[in-house]
Amino acid sequence: MSRDPLDGAAKRPEVARPPRRIFRRVLSLLTLLLVGYSSITFTQVWWASRNREPMPASAAIVLGAAQYNGTPSPVLQGRLDRAALLYTSDLVEIVVVTGGGRDGDSTTQAKAAYDYLRTVAGISDDRLRLEVDGTSTFEELAATARFLQQEGITEVTLVTDPYHARRALLVAREVGLDASVSTTDAGAPLSRLLRETLAVGAGQIIGFRRLERLAS
Numbered sequence: 376m377s378r379d380p381l382d383g384a385a386k387r388p389e390v391a392r393p394p395r396r397i398f399r400r401v402l403s404l405l406t407l408l409l410v411g412y413s414s415i416t417f418t419q420v421w422w423a424s425r426n427r428e429p430m431p432a433s434a435a436i437v438l439g440a441a442q443y444n445g446t447p448s449p450v451l452q453g454r455l456d457r458a459a460l461l462y463t464s465d466l467v468e469i470v471v472v473t474g475g476g477r478d479g480d481s482t483t484q485a486k487a488a489y490d491y492l493r494t495v496a497g498i499s500d501d502r503l504r505l506e507v508d509g510t511s512t513f514e515e516l517a518a519t520a521r522f523l524q525q526e527g528i529t530e531v532t533l534v535t536d537p538y539h540a541r542r543a544l545l546v547a548r549e550v551g552l553d554a555s556v557s558t559t560d561a562g563a564p565l566s567r568l569l570r571e572t573l574a575v576g577a578g579q580i581i582g583f584r585r586l587e588r589l590a591s
Contacts, residue, residue, distance in 0.1 A: 416576045417568065423544065423556065424537035424563040429460075430555040433528045434504075435467040436519055438512060438535040438543060439474020442487035450536065453559040455488055458534045459496035461557060467532060470498060471523070473506040473515035483507045512539070513546050513587040520550040529553050538567035542575050546583045 435458045440451035447455060461467045470492060474484025485505045492498045504522070509515030523529065530553045533543045537558040547554035578586045 413572065413576060416579070417572045420538070420541045420568055420571045420575055421563070423541035424558065424568065426540060426556055427537075427558050427560070429464070429466050429557040430532055431466050432530045432532040432555065433467065434469045434471055434523060434531045435461045435557070436471045436516070436531050436533050436547075437473060437488055438533065438539065439472075439484040439488075439509065439515055442474075442480075442482065442484050445482050445487045445490065447487050447491050450561070451484065451488060452491070453561055454534050454536070455491050455496070457557060457559050459492060459498065461532060461534070462496075462498055462502070469502050469504060469528075471504040471506060471519055471531075473509055473519060475508045475510050475514075477510075511587060511590075512543055513550075513583050516543070516546050516552065517550045517584075520547075520552050524551065531555075532557050535559070536561045537563040538571050542571055542578065542583075545575065545578060549583050 437451075437454050437458045440454060441448040442451055455472075458467075458470045458472075462470055472485045472488035472492065474488070476483040485507045489503055489505055492503060493500065504519075506515055506519045506522075509518055520529075523531070529551065531547065533540070533547055533554050533556045535543050535556065535558060540556040540558050544554055544556050574586070581589075
């Protein structure tokens with residue numbers, strides 16, 4: 376009768392390995408959570424884009440957009456016309472225009488907006504405020520919050536395009552403003568909504584101040 380040569384020899388201990396099934400379950404769960412979170416965030420961004428009803432507030436804040444040698448772009452003009460309507464309807468007491476300049480610009484977004492509201496909309500100088508350094512939503516709102524709070528103002532209406540409404544609202548709340556949003560009549564393309572979903576999703580997790588630092 377033959378004998379197994381390995382009988383009696385020391386056998387190597389088997390290394391316990393997690394079954395692949397566990398990894399698959401964990402991966403499936405993470406995927407489900409990511410899809411669910413993204414879907415909820417997209418719905419919030421889309422729903423905010425449909426909010427055009429103005430709310431009374433102490434100030435309207437116009438988020439910056441492009442200007443061309445002092446002439447507001449169509450996007451910026453749409454926001455300015457919306458802010459002017461809020462002011463003439465006695466829904467806000469003052470209007471804040473925001474936005475710095477880009478390399479090569481002869482003026483800032485805020486100054487172009489200020490000139491437009493003064494000359495076209497007829498809003499007096501004492502009812503206007505300028506924030507001229509911000510180059511992003513966070514910078515514009517953080518700087519605006521600081522000088523408005525010195526005037527005792529925290530209740531504001533944000534004026535921006537529909538796709539941008541949710542992020543603007545969350546940033547405003549993070550910098551200490553009690554904000555609502557009044558959007559323009561512009562559309563909200565799916566590509567823009569998806570981009571905003573990414574930004575809002577990240578900002579809700581790590582905070583928009585930290586997101587701003589990572590992006591800069």
